[in-house]
Amino acid sequence: MKVAVVKESAPGERRVALVPEAAARLRSAGIEVLVEQGAGEAAWFPDSAYAEADAVVVARDELYAGADVILMVGRPDEPTLERLRAGQAVVGMLTPLADPGLARELAARKVTSVSLDGLPRTLSRAQPMDALTSQSNVAGYKSVLVAASAYGRFFPLLITAAGTARPAKVLILGTGVAGLQAIGTARRLGAVVSAYDVRPTTKAEVESLGATFVELTSVGPAAGEGGYARALTEDERQAQQQELADHIARHDVVITTAQVPGRRPPLLVTADAVKSMAAGSVVVDMAASPLGGNVSGSVPDEEVVTENGVTLIGAGNLPATMPTAASAAYSRNISALLLHMTRDGALVIDPADDIQAGVVITHEGHVIHPATAALLDDPHNESAHD
Ligand code: NAD
Numbered sequence: 131m132k133v134a135v136v137k138e139s140a141p142g143e144r145r146v147a148l149v150p151e152a153a154a155r156l157r158s159a160g161i162e163v164l165v166e167q168g169a170g171e172a173a174w175f176p177d178s179a180y181a182e183a184d185a186v187v188v189a190r191d192e193l194y195a196g197a198d199v200i201l202m203v204g205r206p207d208e209p210t211l212e213r214l215r216a217g218q219a220v221v222g223m224l225t226p227l228a229d230p231g232l233a234r235e236l237a238a239r240k241v242t243s244v245s246l247d248g249l250p251r252t253l254s255r256a257q258p259m260d261a262l263t264s265q266s267n268v269a270g271y272k273s274v275l276v277a278a279s280a281y282g283r284f285f286p287l288l289i290t291a292a293g294t295a296r297p298a299k300v301l302i303l304g305t306g307v308a309g310l311q312a313i314g315t316a317r318r319l320g321a322v323v324s325a326y327d328v329r330p331t332t333k334a335e336v337e338s339l340g341a342t343f344v345e346l347t348s349v350g351p352a353a354g355e356g357g358y359a360r361a362l363t364e365d366e367r368q369a370q371q372q373e374l375a376d377h378i379a380r381h382d383v384v385i386t387t388a389q390v391p392g393r394r395p396p397l398l399v400t401a402d403a404v405k406s407m408a409a410g411s412v413v414v415d416m417a418a419s420p421l422g423g424n425v426s427g428s429v430p431d432e433e434v435v436t437e438n439g440v441t442l443i444g445a446g447n448l449p450a451t452m453p454t455a456a457s458a459a460y461s462r463n464i465s466a467l468l469l470h471m472t473r474d475g476a477l478v479i480d481p482a483d484d485i486q487a488g489v490v491i492t493h494e495g496h497v498i499h500p501a502t503a504a505l506l507d508d509p510h511n512e513s514a515h516d
């Protein structure tokens with residue numbers, strides 16, 4: 131089996147799906163590895179490092195012609211889709227619930243597609259394959275550094291001859307993997323940290339990291355399936371926004387991480403809440419995406435300063451800004467999944483396997499992932515019918 135590693139094409143994307151160390155491990159499992167010229171350069175992995183790991187560095191045309199399985203971080207863009215041929219497989223973060231139209235196109239081309247973001251999170255044997263977790267860890271850490279760098283004061287309490295600086299008050303909204311990592315990082319920088327989530331089970335985790343859990347009286351618990359949050363009703367959403375606004379006004383730095391699978395990210399920080407913050411405050415919106423984000427007025431990949439002096443940072447792809455660590459972790463995830471799906475040197479699709487049931491999206495001309503197939507049958511789903 132020939133496995134190929136592409137050079138990512140999305141704007142700002144600096145990660146690579148397989149680092150040289152992981153390429154060497156696949157080689158020792160008898161898998162041939164092709165790497166597109168320059169694929170790892172932006173993450174500081176030169177072509178020579180792949181060659182030393184016994185991978186073959188090739189031009190793009192040769193890669194698509196020769197590969198059985200193509201590994202990527204994101205999703206294939208249009209020129210890539212044109213190159214894929216029937217029987218080839220792609221493995222990446224394809225976000226089929228947000229973009230089921232891509233699955234339809236891959237099925238039409240008879241391409242087998244595997245999406246790491248569909249992995250069942252609660253299966254302990256799937257943990258080494260959990261790219262959402264590994265990338266969220268990177269993002270949560272980096273979000274605090276981005277916030278601290280934009281904030282015009284200190285994070286820690288500092289007592290010096292030139293005066294005393296009070297510690298920054300940081301509020302983390304959404305305490306999944308990224309939020310918990312952000313709490314730990316902000317605490318290590320010396321900030322006073324509070325955090326909130328709609329899943330009450332996270333309270334103990336938040337407190338164990340030394341932060342204060344914010345409890346809202348107007349919104350009940352909203353845990354959904356598989357450990358995720360459920361979407362709130364319109365009434366719950368409004369009540370949550372209003373009650374959160376008081377807390378937001380009392381903080382110097384707010385970092386938002388809230389997501390609901392397959393949905394637009396919930397709006398947690400309204401325009402009024404931003405207006406209530408003091409000049410010099412910083413808000414990092416890790417959910418900022420073209421679909422919207424957690425913060426009114428945040429723009430993906432941009433820093434906006436509001437009229438009242440609040441810096442809003444749209445930071446939806448922070449793992450791409452720490453490409454070496456993020457790629458190393460992603461490589462381990464994608465290699466573990468690939469090896470799990472490989473028997474006798476070939477990719478074997480088995481929808482009866484509970485890991486594969488979550489990640490295999492298309493095979494032999496069909497969308498076989500049930501949740502994605504259901505979206506494609508839904509006439510009200512815009513993405514599926516554009
Ligand atoms: P996520 O990225 O889907 O969402 C981030 C956080 O936003 C979640 O904690 C969610 O509850 C919260 N959120 C959603 N809507 C909200 C709202 N309106 N207001 C406030 N908060 C809101 O979450 P994630 O980090 O991917 O984690 C999802 C789940 O997977 C968690 O239960 C986590 O513990 C679990 N998980 C388990 C394992 C494992 O068992 N090995 C590994 C990783 C994650």
